[in-house]
Amino acid sequence: MIIPYLHINNIKLKFKIFCPVLSAIIFLVASMPASAQKTWSLTKCIDHAVNNNIDLSITRNNVETQQINLQESKAALFPDLNLGSQVNMNFGRNIDPNTNDVTFNQTMQNYYWVNSSVDIFRGLVKTNTIRFNSYLLAANREGALFAKNQLIFKILSSYYTVLYSSGLVDVARNQVSLSEKQIQRMEKFVEVGRESILTVQELESQHASDKLSLTRAENLYNKTLLELKQLLRLDAGTLFEIDTIARLPISPEPVPDVDSLYHEAVNTLPQIRQQQLLYQASVKDLAVAKGFISPRIFVTGGYSTNFFDGAEMTFSKQLENNQNQWVNMGISIPVFNNAMVHSKIKRKRIAVSNQQLKLEKERETLYTEIWKAVDALRSAENEYRSAVELNRFSKLSLKNMATKMEKGLAGTTDYDVAKQRYTSAQATLLKAKLIYIMRKQMLKFYRKGNWKHLYE
Incomplete structure (x- = not known):
């Protein structure tokens, strides 16, 4: 009866020690921030940035200010x-x-x-002021959308940069793994007398070089991740990791025509609508200035x-x-006001002309951007196809070189050259793939005027 009694006491003692430890572990896990437990997708990064960006908050305040100006101009119609x-x-x-x-x-x-x-009656000054403020309010809203689109593009670029640097880390790790496997294989050949110990030493030197490349790739990844965190306005101590599952296979799509894409974009993009509204506002501002010539x-x-x-x-x-x-x-x-009214009218006419030129310049800039984007998409598609072939043949070349080295038909230098060529091909393929995806996303943006397709 003594042994069972001691056994039961031992279990009770272990249970008393284990409970506080388990409670502490549960508390630490529960107190960890959500960002430390989940990865961030592209859409989650965009939503967080849109809700926390200071510049966007300023544009929203500008819209509210212009809303107040419009209400004030409408109230001016009533008697005081x-x-x-x-x-x-x-x-x-x-x-x-x-x-x-x-x-x-x-x-x-x-x-x-x-x-x-x-x-x-006052020369329709108050009525034209209401229309002027209405156009300015609409222009500010379009400006807020334009600022939002610019922020999303920055997030998209930074996110794909992190994906690229993360892919480079994977490539570097694969190279380290290949070096380790090759060293193990050569050590077995040395044991049976088929290879010299010098071959193993050369492979170990290459392995050290591969580990250095891995360290540099990890440093680049941490740097790009830090830049994305700063863009999202996250704290320095926040654990943050992006969703690398987003790197999905891509399929080629037909490249749209420049002119047809431009005609779609010119009617949907907020920066064009903003300039159109600012031009209409300048016309009403000129009408307000002319109204002060008439009797009151x-x-x-x-x-x-x-x-x-x-x-x-x-x-x-x-x-x-x-x-x-x-x-x-x-x-x-009004008979004579020191030429103040007529001078103001002349300045407003010049402002209308300048705003019309800005609208024309914005349209030309958009056409140039779309032209370059379409050409860049074609180039990215061709580069991606070439990178796929280069990666396939470089991988095959490395495999053949490893076989030759095992048979004594090639040295470690030849193997290292083949491995470096394969590493470069992997990095080139990753870069070409991400650039191709980015170019496709840009053309969809020009067609729809927003980034909603990223949520599809």
Whole structure:
């Protein structure tokens, strides 16, 4: 009975020790940030950047500011309304308001008034100001979309750069693995007397060089990953890893025509619509300036009353007896304002011309970009096909060279040259593949005017 009792106590002791350790492990895992437990896909990076980018927040604030300007210009159509009160204390010689006689007594008067005014006609200045602010609001919204597209492109470029550097790390690791396997194979040949120990030493030197290449590739990967984290505004201590599963096979697609793609893009891209709206806004701004040449017809009206402390009537009775209402209608005709109005009109005409030139320049820039993008896609497709063939033949060449070295028909130098050629071919294929994917994404962007296809 002693042995079972000791066994049970031993189990209880182990359980008491294991429970706190297990609890600590569960707590640490639960307290780890989500970014440390999950990889980031391209769309997740984009969503995070769009929601946390400072420049985009500024553009949103600019849109809200212009919305306020539009509301203010609409409110200017309504009459204004003002309330007021004034107290006058007179000492020494003054006029008694009750008798209009000169008096030297201290007097006090209290005035109350309400007045309002409205423009009946002012050269459509207020109406054109509303349209001007409406165009500016729409232009700011398009500008916000343009800024968003630029940010997404930066994220896309940085993300694919990290994918490329990650692929280089994989290539370098494969080369280290090949070197280790070749060393093990040669060591067996040395044991049976088929190879010299010098061959193994040369392979070990190549293995050390491959490990150095791996270290450099890992450093490049960490650098590009850091740049992406900074673009996403993540903390330095945040564990971050991208989803390398996104490197999927690609299939060639027909290259679109430059002119047809341009006609699609010119009607969808926000930077073109922004310039069009800014041009329309400049036209309305010119109309506002011209409106100040025309006469201004206005109406004003009001109500007032007052109280005098020296009167025999009560406060309420005085307010009732001293009531005064008025309505005025007038016209103001600008004759000469030191050429300010005409000079402003001339400047606005120049602004309209400049905005039209900016719109034309933006269209030409877009056409040039699309032309280059289509040509770059063709080049990337051809380069990708060549890289696939180069990688296939380089891999076959390395395999044949390894067989020759085992048979004594080739030396370690020849094997190292073949291995380096295969390494270069792998890196070239990876780069060509990612560039080809990027070029295809750009053409889809020009066609749709946004990056929604990245979520498909």
